[in-house]
Amino acid sequence: MSYMIVNSGGSRSFPTGDAFLEHAAADADIVLYLGGAKMRADEQKTAILVELGGECLGVHTGEGEGTNAGKEGSNILGFNRYRNGHDEPSNLIELVRQPRTHETALRAAKTLFTTAGLEVAVCSDQAGRIIDRLVRPKYNAALRFLDEGLASAKDMDLTCRMGLGYPDGPIERVCRGGLAHHHDVTEALFRIYGTAGYAPARRAVVAKQRAPQ
Amino acid sequence: MTRIRKVGVCGAAGTMGAGIAIVAARAGFETVAYDLSSDALSQAAENTAGFFEKSVARGKMSKSDRDAVLARLTSTNDLADLGNCDLVIEAVYEDPKVKQDLLATLDATCADHTILASNTSTLSITEIASGCSRQDRVVGMHFCLPAQLMRLIEMSPGVNTSDETFQAAWAWTEAVGQVPVRTQDKPGFILNALLVPFNNEAIRAVEAGVAEPADIDHAIKAGLGYKMGPLELIDLVGLDTQVRLCEAFYPITLDPRAAAPALLRRMVAAGRLGRKSGSGFYNYDDQAMYGS
Numbered sequence: 001m002s003y004m005i006v007n008s009g010g011s012r013s014f015p016t017g018d019a020f021l022e023h024a025a026a027d028a029d030i031v032l033y034l035g036g037a038k039m040r041a042d043e044q045k046t047a048i049l050v051e052l053g054g055e056c057l058g059v060h061t062g063e064g065e066g067t068n069a070g071k072e073g074s075n076i077l078g079f080n081r082y083r084n085g086h087d088e089p090s091n092l093i094e095l096v097r098q099p100r101t102h103e104t105a106l107r108a109a110k111t112l113f114t115t116a117g118l119e120v121a122v123c124s125d126q127a128g129r130i131i132d133r134l135v136r137p138k139y140n141a142a143l144r145f146l147d148e149g150l151a152s153a154k155d156m157d158l159t160c161r162m163g164l165g166y167p168d169g170p171i172e173r174v175c176r177g178g179l180a181h182h183h184d185v186t187e188a189l190f191r192i193y194g195t196a197g198y199a200p201a202r203r204a205v206v207a208k209q210r211a212p213q
Numbered sequence: 214m215t216r217i218r219k220v221g222v223c224g225a226a227g228t229m230g231a232g233i234a235i236v237a238a239r240a241g242f243e244t245v246a247y248d249l250s251s252d253a254l255s256q257a258a259e260n261t262a263g264f265f266e267k268s269v270a271r272g273k274m275s276k277s278d279r280d281a282v283l284a285r286l287t288s289t290n291d292l293a294d295l296g297n298c299d300l301v302i303e304a305v306y307e308d309p310k311v312k313q314d315l316l317a318t319l320d321a322t323c324a325d326h327t328i329l330a331s332n333t334s335t336l337s338i339t340e341i342a343s344g345c346s347r348q349d350r351v352v353g354m355h356f357c358l359p360a361q362l363m364r365l366i367e368m369s370p371g372v373n374t375s376d377e378t379f380q381a382a383w384a385w386t387e388a389v390g391q392v393p394v395r396t397q398d399k400p401g402f403i404l405n406a407l408l409v410p411f412n413n414e415a416i417r418a419v420e421a422g423v424a425e426p427a428d429i430d431h432a433i434k435a436g437l438g439y440k441m442g443p444l445e446l447i448d449l450v451g452l453d454t455q456v457r458l459c460e461a462f463y464p465i466t467l468d469p470r471a472a473a474p475a476l477l478r479r480m481v482a483a484g485r486l487g488r489k490s491g492s493g494f495y496n497y498d499d500q501a502m503y504g505s
């Protein structure tokens with residue numbers, strides 16, 4: 001499947017050297033905007049895919065107001081290849097749609113990524129998409145449990161690996177990804193959702209305060 | 214330190230108790246399987262024999278070892294037969310009164326040195342022990358399902374548990390080849406304290422229209438490497454069980470993430486309990502047991 005890329009160079013989904021970049025064409029009906037490259041709407045294209053960071057797709061497309069609110073949608077989709085902070089990108093693409101996203105664009109985007117050997121999960125344009133929305137509060141809880149002395153980091157991680165079959169435990173995972181990164185993700189989610197589960201855990205706040213600016 | 218030679222299991226005809234009895238007998242301990250009904254115990258004994266039969270067929274165990282294990286494992290519906298056990302593990306219904314009454318009876322029946330362990334998932338070890346005169350010899354010993362296959366055990370001391378008791382129980386779990394982790398006596402210990410709210414988040418994401426259940430599960434498996442997505446897992450465990458877990462945790466922790474999501478309650482009210490009822494977050498056309 002043919003696609004072209006407009007790349008500002010700082011893509012977290014497809015870092016320099018990723019084979020996906022090499023297979024791009026000079027011109028194609030599907031356009032990917034990577035690493036914050038400024039997106040240009042073009043209704044003639046089958047699909048326009050904007051790499052998202054922590055922001056919503058609506059930041060790029062604009063959102064309807066008044067009676068048009070909730071009716072967003074075009075051939076523009078957002079996506080993010082999930083990465084746990086400093087970890088290498090996973091195989092998962094979170095593909096972000098709006099209420100009236102064109103089905104042809106959605107199908108084309110899915111086919112494009114799956115043909116490239118990636119897994120696709122479709123979600124709506126909400127903060128944290130699927131994974132961060134679900135796991136960040138869990139990492140906060142684990143960090144809090146550590147402070148409260150519920151169990152050692154080693155025992156918490158071991159419990160998740162042995163008791164639940166996870167490849168890694170919450171403490172090792174959030175530390176490996178970077179506590180300062182976790183702070184930034186959860187702070188952004190907390191600003192939108194306002195629920196205590198997203199408030200950055202103390203250890204993440206400390207890591208952020210100690211991180212070089 | 215209490216030397217453990219003989220082990221009693223209460224609720225041994227149940228899902229967890231039967232597995233725990235297998236763990237104890239398989240590791241060389243004389244094991245007494247206690248439950249209320251002898252019919253249920255006979256059925257459990259048949260299932261246990263079948264389990265070991267498979268181990269023999271798969272070459273994991275010799276016939277003579279199997280015979281020795283089965284000879285070490287006896288069943289009874291007379292609680293007095295637990296009197297000379299060194300360790301009694303209870304895996305009866307998750308009801309504080311049932312557990313407290315049982316521990317009080319065991320307290321009056323068992324030898325002074327007997328350690329009483331509880332496999333509770335949601336209740337406080339300290340509260341379960343509160344009717345006993347030997348609160349120093351009561352400890353939390355939470356096995357994972359299925360106990361005969363999963364090696365992790367969450368070990369938690371109650372407020373009055375002595376170090377000696379905790380260490381003896383800990384050493385026993387290692388002697389039977391399990392892997393103990395230490396946790397405080399708090400709702401859900403480690404595993405369920407992390408899992409139950411996480412599963413609720415997945416339900417809330419469905420409720421909030423973030424994604425379809427299949428996309429949520431797919432994302433979690435592909436992005437995090439979990440073997441099962443949270444919604445598949447809830448369907449397997451039962452949506453009614455998830456509600457019960459929430460109701461056990463939330464009033465104590467007051468953690469909003471542990472409160473049962475409205476969608477979960479609606480689905481239970483609609484009879485969508487998961488695999489066992491034929492539908493939950495997914496529809497199940499056949500009733501084949503998971504993994505069969």
Ligand SMILES: NC(=O)c1ccc[n+]([C@@H]2O[C@H](COP(=O)([O-])OP(=O)(O)OC[C@H]3O[C@@H](n4cnc5c(N)ncnc54)[C@H](O)[C@@H]3O)[C@@H](O)[C@H]2O)c1
Pocket residue numbers: 223224225226227228229230247248249250253303304305306307308311315332333334335355356357358
């Ligand atoms: N099922 C799980 O996934 C799981 C996992 C870990 C821990 N647990 C805990 O293990 C315990 C048992 O759960 P289960 O799922 O095996 O339940 P179950 O219903 O399968 O078995 C309970 C057994 O206890 C027996 N029983 C009830 N009252 C008794 C009494 N007074 N004396 C003797 N036997 C009695 C019942 O006859 C039944 O056979 C609970 O505390 C539960 O929280 C369950």
